[in-house]
Amino acid sequence: xxxxxxxxxxxxxxxxxxxxxxxxxxxxxxxxxxxxxxxxxxxxxxxxxxxxxxxxxxxxxxxxxxxxxxxxxxxxxxxxxxxxxxxxxxxxxxxxxxxxxxxxxxxxxxxxxxxxxxxxxxxxxxxxxx
Numbered sequence: 001x002x003x004x005x006x007x008x009x010x011x012x013x014x015x016x017x018x019x020x021x022x023x024x025x026x027x028x029x030x031x032x033x034x035x036x037x038x039x040x041x042x043x044x045x046x047x048x049x050x051x052x053x054x055x056x057x058x059x060x061x062x063x064x065x066x067x068x069x070x071x072x073x074x075x076x077x078x079x080x081x082x083x084x085x086x087x088x089x090x091x092x093x094x095x096x097x098x099x100x101x102x103x104x105x106x107x108x109x110x111x112x113x114x115x116x117x118x119x120x121x122x123x124x125x126x127x128x129x130x
Contacts, residue, residue, distance in 0.1 A: 030099065033102065034077065034098075034099075034102050037074075037077065037102055037105055037106045037109065038077055038078075038081055040106070040109050040113075041070070041074050041077070041078075041105065041109045044070070044109055044112050044113055044116065047116060048067065048112075048116070051116070051119060056119060058115075058119070062115070063115055066108070066111050066112050066115050067112060069108045069111070070105075070108040070109055070111070070112045072108075073101065073104045073105045073107070073108040074101075074105040074108065074109070076097055076098045076101045076105075077098060077101060077102055077105050079098075080094075080095075080098045
């Protein structure tokens with residue numbers, strides 16, 4: 001029964017190397033899109049940390065759910081970045097899972113950003129002052 005398994009090999013290779021960026025991203029390559037999503041997520045996480053430190057994060061179920069959804073949706077991309085930074089090699093299956101998760105990560109980051117847009121950043125006290 002080796003033949004059914006061989007059908008997966010080209011699919012995995014293509015998922016790992018043939019992906020293209022979503023048309024709505026405005027980017028030419030999937031790698032650029034993934035990097036853009038990763039950087040956007042990191043910017044949102046930095047903003048969340050600043051707001052948390054200033055005790056300005058809303059204490060609502062919607063906000064907490066959006067934050068958890070972003071964490072869940074982006075965990076594979078973050079794991080990929082960590083492994084890449086550590087110089088670890090990654091298999092085709094893992095890369096395919098990461099690629100299939102990036103659009104969901106992007107959507108959750110955008111939702112979190114929309115929720116944060118209602119918070120006035122000028123109200124955040126300078127670091128160390130409250």
